[in-house]
Every structure is written in structure tokens, then in C-alpha cells.
Amino acid sequence: MLAVSKDIKTINLNIGGYAEGSTALNNKTGGWRTFKPVLSRDKCVDCMICWIYCPDDSIVVKDGKMIGFDYEYCKGCRVCANVCPRSAIEMVSER
Amino acid sequence: MVAVKTIRKSLTGAQAAAEAMKQVDVDVVAAYPITPQTPIVQEYAQFVADGIVNTEMIQVESEHSAMSAVIGAAASGARATTATSAQGLAYMWEMVGIASTLRLPIVMNIVNRALSGPLNIHCDHSDAMSIRDLGWIMLFSENPQEVYYNNILAFRIAEDPRVFLPVAVNQDGFITSHCVEAVDVLEDEFVKKFVGDYKYPYTLLDFENPISVGEWAMPSHYFEFRVSVQKAIEDSVPVIEEIFDKFYQETGVKFDFFEGYRVEDADIVFISMGSTSGTVRYVVDRMRSKGGKVGSINVRVFRPFRIDKLLNIIPNAKYLVVMDRSLSFGTTGSPLYQDITSGLYSKDRCLLVNNYVYGLGGRDITDTDIEEVYEHALYSMSEGISGQVVYVGLNPSFVKK
Numbered sequence: 368m369l370a371v372s373k374d375i376k377t378i379n380l381n382i383g384g385y386a387e388g389s390t391a392l393n394n395k396t397g398g399w400r401t402f403k404p405v406l407s408r409d410k411c412v413d414c415m416i417c418w419i420y421c422p423d424d425s426i427v428v429k430d431g432k433m434i435g436f437d438y439e440y441c442k443g444c445r446v447c448a449n450v451c452p453r454s455a456i457e458m459v460s461e462r
Numbered sequence: 463m464v465a466v467k468t469i470r471k472s473l474t475g476a477q478a479a480a481e482a483m484k485q486v487d488v489d490v491v492a493a494y495p496i497t498p499q500t501p502i503v504q505e506y507a508q509f510v511a512d513g514i515v516n517t518e519m520i521q522v523e524s525e526h527s528a529m530s531a532v533i534g535a536a537a538s539g540a541r542a543t544t545a546t547s548a549q550g551l552a553y554m555w556e557m558v559g560i561a562s563t564l565r566l567p568i569v570m571n572i573v574n575r576a577l578s579g580p581l582n583i584h585c586d587h588s589d590a591m592s593i594r595d596l597g598w599i600m601l602f603s604e605n606p607q608e609v610y611y612n613n614i615l616a617f618r619i620a621e622d623p624r625v626f627l628p629v630a631v632n633q634d635g636f637i638t639s640h641c642v643e644a645v646d647v648l649e650d651e652f653v654k655k656f657v658g659d660y661k662y663p664y665t666l667l668d669f670e671n672p673i674s675v676g677e678w679a680m681p682s683h684y685f686e687f688r689v690s691v692q693k694a695i696e697d698s699v700p701v702i703e704e705i706f707d708k709f710y711q712e713t714g715v716k717f718d719f720f721e722g723y724r725v726e727d728a729d730i731v732f733i734s735m736g737s738t739s740g741t742v743r744y745v746v747d748r749m750r751s752k753g754g755k756v757g758s759i760n761v762r763v764f765r766p767f768r769i770d771k772l773l774n775i776i777p778n779a780k781y782l783v784v785m786d787r788s789l790s791f792g793t794t795g796s797p798l799y800q801d802i803t804s805g806l807y808s809k810d811r812c813l814l815v816n817n818y819v820y821g822l823g824g825r826d827i828t829d830t831d832i833e834e835v836y837e838h839a840l841y842s843m844s845e846g847i848s849g850q851v852v853y854v855g856l857n858p859s860f861v862k863k
Contacts, residue, residue, distance in 0.1 A: 374634035382626060382663055383565035384679060430542035 400443035402458040410455035417447035468646040475638035478606040479571045480505035482613030485653040489540035492520040492531035498574040502545040525550040530558035536566040539665035548575035551589045562597030567620035568628040575635035576823040584824020585635035585788040599629040599690040600765040602735040606643045609633045615656045625698045634737040719759040722775040728757030734762040734785035745832040769805025781813040781843040821852035
């Protein structure tokens with residue numbers, strides 16, 4: 368599509384590209400994943416090390432218990448599986 | 463027209479810049495306080511130390527950090543400024559482009575000096591030319607008086623909600639920055655009122671409405687953001703006109719994008735920027751007294767560059783002498799020449815134009831040099847010579863033909 372410079376009235380974007388809070392949530396990055404983390408609940412001791420290390424916010428915790436992963440945002444980076452002292456997280460191919 | 467009261471002071475260009483910054487009452491100044499810094503920040507630091515201004519002075523560890531700090535300050539709702547020169551601007555370069563694409567109304571004084579190498583600290587415009595494509599509005603000053611006025615106008619232009627772009631105020635290194643001249647200084651109250659309060663659409667410090675600034679933009683958005691900066695600088699033209707006009711109404715001091723001098727009927731028109739424009743006018747008068755149909759243009763607003771405005775004031779020109787104080791390696795002609803020749807082409811006006819490159823690394827440009835250029839221009843006009851680059855004042859003992 369072509370847009371002739373002189374015909375452009377305005378570009379409808381936030382000035383300088385600032386973003387309101389929480390707008391990153393609209394960007395579902397889980398689609399980038401090829402391996403997904405899967406929790407063995409029987410091995411997990413709720414030490415929360417995976418929660419500390421997760422570079423996103425994809426470790427789901429409820430009432431002090433690690434209950435799983437937020438697959439809408441988890442990119443499968445494998446950090447949680449690497450840091451887990453109980454080997455309770457296994458990376459499983461998405462295919 | 464209402465004439466406002468002024469006080470005449472003896473100021474260098476650097477002091478004139480600091481004086482304007484003081485009157486505008488800047489909230490944050492971030493600067494790196496050693497070479498290639500100029501006395502602007504030193505003068506300002508004195509105002510801070512003496513308690514004359516309420517400014518947070520941040521001594522950073524480099525120019526890169528100076529611009530970063532100023533960007534952060536401007537985004538959090540403070541009127542922020544810095545000053546730099548030459549290598550300092552080069553080191554700051556990465557952040558200079560970020561300031562404009564974040565659309566932060568930062569004002570920066572640039573004392574134009576040569577870029578290395580070889581190492582040199584004297585005047586030319588190479589430093590400023592390195593940021594000409596980065597989305598800053600660029601004003602050029604001929605003398606300390608213009609440095610002073612340009613600073614006041616710069617804050618007003620940058621902070622206009624229809625603009626929100628950073629503005630660079632340029633002055634010639636040493637020739638303007640270190641030489642004392644008489645400067646008419648406006649009253650503090652007038653300046654404060656003319657510039658107004660700094661208001662930005664958001665602030666980083668609003669914890670109720672958190673935002674993030676300096677976003678990542680994927681290929682799906684980056685292009686539009688860049689075009690929005692282009693649009694902003696194009697749209698700043700009528701606002702700059704309006705502010706110049708308001709300044710004229712209130713002070714009687716007239717500013718325009720291009721200051722024409724005896725151009726109306728001129729065949730030959732000199733076009734230059736910075737302190738050389740004064741010398742050129744002096745030579746124009748001399749040549750006029752000998753019957754030469756010659757005039758000059760001082761480029762005050764270099765970005766946005768409006769060729770139509772330039773052509774409007776030279777209806778009878780046949781030959782343009784484009785004076786550049788920098789080089790653009792590997793292409794035909796220097797930056798001002800490129801702007802003018804490509805502009806002429808788009809306006810379908812066919813003039814003879816030659817590029818006269820002078821004064822690199824602080825080499826003197828005297829009235830005799832400019833007379834020599836005029837003689838060359840007369841000859842080139844009669845022979846129809848155009849598109850040449852001529853070096854003014856190149857030492858003949860080094861030149862082998």
C-alpha cells in the first residue's frame with residue numbers, strides 16, 4: 368500500500384510510543400514456544416525457585432503452592448526446568 | 463508593537479546561552495564537565511552554586527549519559543537541557559536520535575566544533591551535520607545575541623504541544639562561544655511568561671497511571687513511528703512561524719527561517735550559516751557599493767529545511783554561492799549544498815549553484831576570502847558553471863593540480 372507524504376494528516380500512535388501499564392499482556396508470546404514445561408506435582412516441594420527465576424511471569428502460584436504454567440506467555444525458555452532442584456519440571460515437545 | 467525592556471550586557475555566546483537557560487528556569491541540567499564541554503555548563507553551574515536557579519545539576523560520566531539523563535528527566539515531567547560540542551555530540555549520538563523519536567522537548571546547545579580526526583577543537587559544522595537526519599529542529603546562531611534569542615525561542619518551540627520535538631541551538635565554536643559581544647537581555651519575567659510552563663502529556667512519576675517509555679517496536683510498528691517524527695517536524699513549520707511572529711510582536715525582534723540581506727534584486731546570492739553570515743553581509747555591502755547585484759541569506763532554521771521559503775526571498779537570483787563549513791565524504795557537495803540543490807530540483811527552478819567549502823577545523827574565513835569567492839561566482843555565472851565544489855582557503859602549497 369502506498370501513502371503519499373503530503374496526504375498523511377496524522378499518524379495515530381501514542382506520542383513517542385509510550386505504552387500504558389499492562390499493555391504487554393496483549394502480546395501473547397506463548398506462540399513462540401517449541402518445548403513446554405510440564406510439572407510433576409509429586410516431586411515439587413514449592414520452593415519457588417522457578418517462580419524467582421522465570422524471566423516472564425509464567426509460573427502460576429496459588430496459596431503458596433506452585434500449580435503450573437501460564438502457557439499464554441511461557442516461551443519455553445527452559446530456565447525453570449534448569450533451576451529446579453528436584454527435577455520436577457520436564458520440557459516436552461509441542462509437536 | 464510593544465517594546466519590552468532590555469538590559470545590555472557583555473556576554474560571550476556561551477554566557478548568552480547560560481543566561482537564557484537561567485531565565486527559562488530549567489529544572490534539570492545534565493552534563494559531562496570536561497573536554498569537549500564548553501563554558502555554557504560551567505556558567506550555568508555557577509548560577510546553581512550561587513542559588514540563582516532551582517536546577518538539579520547532574521554531573522554524569524559521559525555525554526551519552528548526559529543525554530540519557532536529560533531524556534529521563536524530560537519524560538518524568540522536568541524541563542531538561544544540556545550542552546555539548548564536537549566529540550561530545552558524537553558520543554551522545556545514539557541518545558540524540560532517541561530523544562527525538564520519544565518526542566521529548568529537550569533543548570540542547572551545541573557549540574559547533576570539528577570532529578576528529580585529526581584531533582582539533584576549533585570551529586566547523588561537522589558535529590551538527592552528524593545529527594541532521596535525527597529528527598531535531600536545528601537553529602543556527604550568528605552571534606551571542608542570536609544564541610540568546612534562539613534559546614528562548616527553542617524552549618517555546620520544543621514545548622509547544624503541536625511540536626514536542628527536541629531543538630538544537632547551534633553556535634560557532636570560539637568565534638561565537640568565546641568572544642564577548644553586546645547582548646540585549648530581556649527581563650526575567652518576560653522570558654518566563656513567553657516560554658510558559660513545561661507541560662508534557664504524561665509523566666513517568668505518575669504512579670496511579672503507570673506507563674513505560676522507550677518501547678520496543680516490531681517491524682509492524684517501527685515504520686509508522688519514524689514517519690510520525692517526519693510528520694511532526696513537517697508540521698512544526700507553521701508553529702515555528704507563529705512563535706517567531708509572536709516574538710516579533712512582543713519584542714520587535716524579527717526572526718525567519720532564512721534571513722535575506724539585499725536579496726530582492728540580487729543575481730548572486732550567498733547562503734551561509736553561523737558567524738560567517740556577518741562577514742558575508744559586510745562583503746555584500748562592499749560589493750554593492752561597487753555596483754554588484756549581490757545579496758546574502760543566513761540560514762537560521764536548518765531543520766526543518768524549507769526550500770520554498772528560501773526561494774521566495776530570492777526571486778531574481780541566477781547564481782547561488784552555497785557556503786558549507788563541513789564535508790560530506792563521498793558525495794557531491796556538503797550538507798547545505800545537498801539540501802539546496804535537491805530542493806531546487808523538486809521546485810523545478812534551474813539556478814547555477816556551486817558549493818564553497820570553507821573554514822574546516824577553525825580555518826579563518828576573512829572578507830578577502832569572501833571577495834575571492836565573489837569573483838569566482840561572477841566568472842562562473844558568466845560561463846554558466848554549476849555543480850562544482852570549491853575549497854576556500856585550502857593552503858596552495860599542499861595543492862597539486
